Amino acid sequence: MINTSIKLEVQTFRMNLECDRLDMKFLAKVINLALFFASWREIERQRRQKYTLDLSSILSAMTAIIPYSKETLSESLAPAKIKWFRRQLSTWAKENLRDFPWRRTSDPYAIFIAEFMLQKTDAATVVPIYETFLVRYPALQDLAAATVDDIAQILKPLGLLFRAERLLQSAQTILEKYQGKIPLSEDKLLKLPGIGIYTARSICANAFNQPLAVLDTNVARILERFFGLKGERVKSRCKLLWKAAESVAPARKVGTWNLTLLDFGATVCTAKNPLCDKCPLQKQCNYANSASLL
Ligand code: SF4
Structure with a gap:
């Protein structure tokens, strides 16, 4: 069981x-x-x-x-349209260019410092730092003798502290190779640490009155919208937009022209919600006219 x-x-x-x-x-x-x-x-x-x-x-x-294609580009950049574009923007600039301390000087060193600081930083943030910096380092020789830490301390509110080291290296190179004088050519400026094509050309145009146009996202946006161009994703490397930027720039006072585009892009033809209704370019603007057809 x-x-x-x-x-x-x-x-x-x-x-x-x-x-x-x-x-x-x-x-x-x-x-x-x-x-x-x-x-x-x-x-x-x-x-x-x-x-x-x-x-x-x-x-x-x-x-x-x-x-x-040459035909399409020259159609978009028709001389009459370029002329009108320049005239409208030059009139706009007379009343609307913004005032910053580095725009009131012709001292190449001060302009060099401002352009260095303005990289990836908005102008209003740069103003107090620029002024403090020039009191502390009034000449290139003073800057070249500084330490990275001291420079970084002043540049701290701008972020991107690697700029401190590059600025010091640039100042020391200028002192050694160019007897303390800011180089007059785009090529020489481009060889300095921390200087890209936009900064080099801005320095040449603003400090030495050289006819060098610039291209950044602001300028690219205006050109693309107004002339109906389609640039590459990285605007600063787009040959088409560089060609357009150079074609639309006037022969004289290119420094002021560059500032005009910069300010116009920052205040009227903004990335989001451009002020087309108040824009002096609206009448012939590809973007505004195609948007109104939708
Ligand atoms: S009309 Fe509008 S899109 Fe065209 S340039 Fe003026 S703000 Fe820019």
Whole structure:
């Protein structure tokens, strides 16, 4: 009797064990199936995304290439339109150019310092730092003898503290190679640490009255919108927009022209919500006229 009962218990235990194994196998199959569907959906999603990305990059490459044809570019930059653009903006500038301390000086050193600070920083933030800086380091020789830490302390509110080291290195190079005088040429300025093409050209135009146009996101935006151009994603490296920036710049007073575009882009043709209704360029602006047709 006892034997029979033990046998039954063992039998039941085995059956339970078998059932557990079966459950586990079933569960494993369900999990595998779920994983298979999940990965299949993920692969499909990525495939679609890749296709979309490929398509959009092809389209943007095409739109960037199309205006490169000489005919299309010269149509967009028709001389009469350029002339009108210049005239309207020059009139606007007479009343609206912003006033900053570095715009009231012709001292190349002060302009060099301002342009260095203005990289990736808005002008209003730069004003007090610029003034403090020039009191502390009134001449290039003073700056070249400073320490990185002292310069960094003053530049701290601007962020991007690596600028302190580059500014010091630039000042020391100018002292050694150019007898303390800010180099007069774009090429020489470009060889200094922390000086890019925009800064080099701004210094040349503002300090030495050289006819060098500049291109940054503000200028690019105005040119693209007004002339209906389509530049590349990185505007500062777009040949089409550089060509346009140089074509629309006047022969004289390019420094003032650069400031005009800069201020116009910062106050009227802004990235978000441009003030088209109050804009002196509205009448011939591609963007404003195509937007009003929608
Ligand atoms: S009309 Fe509008 S988009 Fe065109 S230049 Fe003026 S602010 Fe910019």
